[in-house]
Structures are given as structure tokens and as C-alpha cells.
Amino acid sequence: MSFVEVSRLTKRYGDTQVLERVNLSVAKGTFCTIVGASGCGKSTFLRILLSQEVQSSGTVSVDGTALPPEPTPDRGIVFQRYSVFPQLTVEDNLVLAEEFATARWTGRLFGSARSSAKQAVAETLSNIGLMAAKDRYPAQLSGGMQQRLAIAQALLMRPKILLLDEPFGALDPGIRVDMHDLLLRLWREMEMTVFMVTHDIHEAFKLGTRLLVFDKVRHDPDSPEAFGATVTYDLDLKSGPVTEPPTEIADIIYPRPEETTDARSS
Amino acid sequence: MALFLGAIPFLGLAGVYAAASSARLSANPADKLLPSFEQMGTTFWRMATVPEVRTGDLTLWVDTFDSLQRLGLGLGVSVLLALTFGIAIGFVPHVRSALAPFLAAISLIPPITVLPILFITFGLGETAKVALIAVGTAPVMIRSVAQAVLDIPREQIVKVQTLGASVWQMVTRVVLPQVWPRLITALRLGLIPAFIFLISAEAIASTTGLGYRIFLVRRYLAMDVILPYVAWITLLAFLIDRALLLFSRRIFRWAFLEGEAL
Numbered sequence: 128m129s130f131v132e133v134s135r136l137t138k139r140y141g142d143t144q145v146l147e148r149v150n151l152s153v154a155k156g157t158f159c160t161i162v163g164a165s166g167c168g169k170s171t172f173l174r175i176l177l178s179q180e181v182q183s184s185g186t187v188s189v190d191g192t193a194l195p196p197e198p199t200p201d202r203g204i205v206f207q208r209y210s211v212f213p214q215l216t217v218e219d220n221l222v223l224a225e226e227f228a229t230a231r232w233t234g235r236l237f238g239s240a241r242s243s244a245k246q247a248v249a250e251t252l253s254n255i256g257l258m259a260a261k262d263r264y265p266a267q268l269s270g271g272m273q274q275r276l277a278i279a280q281a282l283l284m285r286p287k288i289l290l291l292d293e294p295f296g297a298l299d300p301g302i303r304v305d306m307h308d309l310l311l312r313l314w315r316e317m318e319m320t321v322f323m324v325t326h327d328i329h330e331a332f333k334l335g336t337r338l339l340v341f342d343k344v345r346h347d348p349d350s351p352e353a354f355g356a357t358v359t360y361d362l363d364l365k366s367g368p369v370t371e372p373p374t375e376i377a378d379i380i381y382p383r384p385e386e387t388t389d390a391r392s393s
Numbered sequence: 394m395a396l397f398l399g400a401i402p403f404l405g406l407a408g409v410y411a412a413a414s415s416a417r418l419s420a421n422p423a424d425k426l427l428p429s430f431e432q433m434g435t436t437f438w439r440m441a442t443v444p445e446v447r448t449g450d451l452t453l454w455v456d457t458f459d460s461l462q463r464l465g466l467g468l469g470v471s472v473l474l475a476l477t478f479g480i481a482i483g484f485v486p487h488v489r490s491a492l493a494p495f496l497a498a499i500s501l502i503p504p505i506t507v508l509p510i511l512f513i514t515f516g517l518g519e520t521a522k523v524a525l526i527a528v529g530t531a532p533v534m535i536r537s538v539a540q541a542v543l544d545i546p547r548e549q550i551v552k553v554q555t556l557g558a559s560v561w562q563m564v565t566r567v568v569l570p571q572v573w574p575r576l577i578t579a580l581r582l583g584l585i586p587a588f589i590f591l592i593s594a595e596a597i598a599s600t601t602g603l604g605y606r607i608f609l610v611r612r613y614l615a616m617d618v619i620l621p622y623v624a625w626i627t628l629l630a631f632l633i634d635r636a637l638l639l640f641s642r643r644i645f646r647w648a649f650l651e652g653e654a655l
Contacts, residue, residue: 179551198554209546212553214570214647223566224556234562266650284557 130155130320131176131288136185137355138171145171146341147355149185153337158314158321160335162328162380167341167356169324173292176322177204189288200224203281205294210277211265217276218261221248224283248283255279255309271302275309282313289314291323295330303327307334328380338362342379428617437621452606453625459601461629463519464591467526468580471587474527475534475576480568482535483542493539500532504590512598522594529590530583534576541575542568574648577641581634588630 133151137144145168153159163169174180175187178198187194189201198204211220225244226236236244252258255275257268265273274294281289291310295303311334314321325331331338340360347353360376407430414427428436440453481488482496507528508521515521545568553567595604603626610618642649 177551177555198551200555200557202555204552204555206548206552209548210552212549212567214645223553226566227556227558227562231559232561234558234566264647264650266647280552281555284555286555 129153130157130190132186132188132191134186136172136175136187137183138168138175138180139183139355143352144355146182147357149357151339151358151361153320153322155320156318158311158334158336159323159339160331160337161322161324161339161341162326162331162376163341163356164380165326167343169341169356170292172341173290173322173324176288177202177290200284201286202288202290203284203286204290205274205277205281205292207293207296211273211280213265216262216264217257217268218245218248218252220265220276220280221251221283224280251279251283269302270298271306274298274306278310278313282317282319285317287319289319289321291321291325293324293326296326303330310334326380328377332364336363336365338364340376340379425614425616428620432617433621436615436617437625440618455601456603456606457625457629460591460595460603463522463595463602464526464587466519466523467591468530468583468587470523470527471531471534471583472576472580474531475538475579476569476572479535479538479576480542480564480572483539484564484568489539496532496535500536504529504586505593508594508597517598522591522599525590525594526587530587533586534579534583537579538572538576541572545571570645574641574645577637577645581637584630584634584637588626592626 129152131151131153133149133153136146136149136151138146149172161169161172171180175182176194178194178196181196204210212223215223222236222241222244225247226234229240229244230236249258252261255278257272257276257279260268260272265276268276278294295306298306307330310321313319323331323334338360339358340362341356342359343354343356344359345354359379410427411430414429417424417427418429437453441451444450445452478492478496482492483489504525508525511521511524511528515524549567550563553563558566591602592604592607595602596608599605603622607619607622
């Protein structure tokens with residue numbers, strides 16, 4: 128049963144074709160990792176799923192209905208940076224969603240309403256290991272702590288779909304492993320459908336139950352922007368994590384220098 | 394040590410002045426150009442404590458109060474304009490397209506050239522002086538606020554939409570809080586232009602105020618009034634600037650966690 132349905136999706140910026148003929152059908156509860164070379168349109172695809180950008184043609188539907196024109200609470204997002212609000216403490220960052228929902232005009236809770244909202248996020252705080260840091264501002268947190276907060280904040284609205292745009296790209300390898308565990312735990316607990324763009328192929332194979340590779344099928348040496356990327360590999364990883372990624376996929380994500388020189392001389 | 398080093402230029406200037414002043418005064422005890430510190434102190438004390446014969450006012454305090462009131466009103470108007478127009482220009486692309494070029498042109502008008510127009514329109518009263526300060530400082534402040542809004546990462550706006558915020562909640566909880574510290578910085582930078590416009594307007598048409606006083610006594614070469622007044626105005630500007638900085642640091646602590654702030 129397909130949950131997210133993408134059909135004949137294209138995206139153009141002026142003369143530059145970024146995505147073309149993307150067809151995809153993703154089942155509910157899939158952890159979909161997306162890889163591809165830099166500039167292949169994988170982040171653009173994610174932004175279209177978020178309604179941050181609108182496709183040039185084609186359709187995207189979730190649960191049978193077309194995407195709304197603006198980002199909505201049913202799709203959570205974690206960016207690589209700037210996902211949390213610098214002017215709010217860790218705790219206030221988490222209380223914010225509740226404040227939006229209850230206080231329509233002030234967007235703020237006071238007194239007992241505020242303390243009960245704080246109590247409601249206490250479990251989340253200890254879940255992501257930020258209880259001791261709850262009164263700190265994001266600038267006082269490490270990169271890993273900031274991303275844990277960003278993930279927790281994105282999950283507050285209990286989204287059906289969680290979108291992650293290279294969320295661990297700026298983190299140290301050791302911290303990444305902790306983040307993987309946290310993310311997989313939350314994904315199982317909340318039964319979400321996840322789309323995660325990453326530049327790290329090992330991460331993609333480790334986390335995903337399905338792996339999509341974005342790449343250009345057609346090339347025009349005279350105008351490289353004439354053709355867009357589409358899904359070239361679509362791997363089912365449900366049978367278990369793959370420890371050694373196939374080399375042909377690694378070549379797509381990390382193009383070898385001699386290949387680029389070949390393309391230039393031909 | 395830093396305090397001592399910082400004090401050297403001040404002490405040096407005072408020393409040079411004292412030497413020059415005493416040299417002139419020993420040649421001609423009636424010299425008015427470089428009064429001694431004692432003379433200036435006496436005059437300043439008289440203006441602060443002895444009621445003026447004609448009006449019964451304590452000149453220094455009336456001047457200070459009236460000037461600061463004009464300054465506060467003018468800058469207050471500028472802050473309101475900066476918040477409304479700055480956020481609209483920074484946040485709404487259509488408003489930006491419509492107003493940004495106009496604002497860029499307006500901010501190039503030398504504000505003093507508008508002063509005659511203001512005097513003709515509003516008369517010689519308080520309104521024209523307040524309006525000059527607002528006209529002179531608002532364009533730059535509007536632009537800094539608009540820039541502050543533009544500097545908010547796009548990710549945050551998208552993120553707050555996914556948290557279910559309305560446009561109003563977005564502006565009040567994400568945009569405004571991040572604009573405040575930048576507005577205070579703009580206000581601090583606008584303080585000296587604001588003083589220039591205040592003193593100019595008072596010099597041309599007024600009956601009280603710090604600017605009025607120094608231009609009035611200029612006719613009598615009363616350097617013993619002018620020099621302490623200039624120092625007093627500088628001190629006021631310094632205190633307002635420091636107060637704004639301390640206020641910003643205390644209320645918007647999050648904005649001062651990275652990097653250094655002057």
C-alpha cells in the first residue's frame with residue numbers, strides 16, 4: 128500500500144533542469160535514504176516533499192491527497208543547520224509548538240499553563256539527554272546536542288513524515304553513531320515515514336529500509352544543465368543492513384577525478 | 394592596567410588644555426577663549442543650581458530635560474517606523490519590491506535640507522524638531538531592521554511553519570525577537586546623528602535646549618558655558634549608549650553568546 132506517491136515529477140529553475148521524470152511509490156513506515164552527487168537535486172526533492180518549493184510539473188500525494196502549497200505540521204523537518212531558534216532556551220524551543228497551538232494571539236503561555244507545558248516536554252528532554260541543558264541557549268550547545276534538539280522539536284507535532292536534509296553532515300563521526308541510534312529508536316516508536324538526504328553512503332545503507340540514488344541518466348556535454356536527475360537505483364534494504372555498499376553506487380555519489388577529466392576531454 | 398591605559402589620552406588632553414589655558418590667562422586675565430577649569434566649574438555649577446533671574450528656571454536642567462524629551466520622542470517615532478516598515482519590507486517580498494528602492498532614495502536626502510520644509514509645515518514648535526530627528530534617523534533604522542529580518546535563516550521560517558505557527562505567531566515569536574537586538578544596535582548607531590539633528594534644530598529655532606544654549610552664548614564668546622555643555626552632551630550620549638548596550642545584553646542574552654560586542 129503506497130503512502131507517498133510521486134508521479135512524473137520535474138523541477139526547473141529557468142533553463143536548468145534539476146529533476147525529471149521522478150516516479151516513486153513509498154509505503155508507510157519506510158525509512159527512505161536518498162543519496163547522490165552534489166547538486167543532483169536530492170535536496171530539491173526533499174524541499175518539494177516539504178512544500179518549501181513547488182514542482183514544475185507532475186504530482187506528489189500523501190495518503191491520496193495532493194501536497195498543500197505551504198509547509199504543514201504533518202511533515203517535520205530537520206536541516207543541517209539553523210533548525211532551532213537561537214533566542215529560545217532548549218526547553219522553550221520544545222514548548223513553542225504547544226504555545227502556537229493554544230495561544231493564538233500572544234503565541235505565549237503564562238503561569239500554570241506554561242508549567243504544565245514544560246512538564247509535558249520533560250520526558251522528551253530526558254529522552255534526548257538534554258534535561259541538564261534545558262535552560263541553555265542553542266549557541267551554548269554542541270553540534271550534536273543542537274541536532275538532537277532539532278529532531279525532538281520536529282517530532283513534537285507527531286508528523287506522519289519526517290524529512291531530514293543531511294542532518295548529521297556537520298557532526299563528528301563518533302557523535303553520528305549516537306545520533307543514528309536515537310533516530311532509529313524514534314522512527315520505530317513513532318511509526319513515521321522518513322526521507323533522509325545524506326552524503327554518507329555508509330549512513331544511507333545503515334539506516335534505510337529503502338535506498339534511492341539520484342543521478343542524471345542523460346548528459347549533454349555542451350549544456351550540462353539541459354537534463355535533470357531521476358531515481359537511478361532503488362534498493363530494498365529490508366532484509367538487513369548492508370555493510371559494504373556496492374561500488375557502482377559509491378562511484379555515483381563520489382565521482383572519481385579521472386572520470387570528470389574524461390568527460391571534459393571528450 | 395587597561396583602565397590606566399584608557400585614562401592616558403583623557404588626562405593628556407586635560408593637561409594640554411590646562412597648560413594652554415593658564416598661559417593665556419597669565420598674559421590676559423580677561424581672556425575668554427580658554428577659560429580655566431575653575432571658571433568652567435563655577436559657571437556650570439551656577440547654571441545647575443541658581444535659578445535664572447528672568448524665568449526662575451534652573452537653566453541646565455530645563456535645557457537637558459527639553460533636549461532629551463525631543464531626542465526621545467524623535468527616536469521613539471523612528472523605532473516605531475523601523476519596526477513596522479522594516480519587518481514588512483524584510484518579511485513580505487511584495488512590500489520589499491515596492492518600498493526598498495523608494496527607501497534607498499529617501500535615505501540619501503540630507504536630513505538638514507528638510508528642516509526648512511518641516512519648519513514651514515509644522516511651525517517653529519516641538520513638532521518640527523522631533524520630526525527632523527525622525528526623518529534623519531528612521532531610514533537607516535528601517536533598513537537595518539529589514540536586513541535583520543532578511544538575515545533570519547530561511548530554515549527557521551520553514552521550521553516554524555511545520556510547528557503550526559500562523560503568520561502573526563511567526564512574526565511575534567520568531568521574527569521580532571531576533572530583530573530586537575539588531576534594532577538596539579541601530580538605535581545606538583543612530584544616537585549621534587540624532588543629537589546632530591537635535592542641536593541643529595535647536596540652534597535655528599528654539600527657546601530652550603542644550604543646542605539652543607550653546608549657540609545663544611556663542612555671541613558672548615562664553616566658552617565657559619560652551620565647553621562644559623559640549624562635555625555634558627557627550628556624557629549624556631555616552632550614558633544613553635551604555636545603558637542601551639547593558640539593557641540589550643541583559644534582556645537578549647542569547648544574542649551575545651557568540652563573538653564579541655562593542
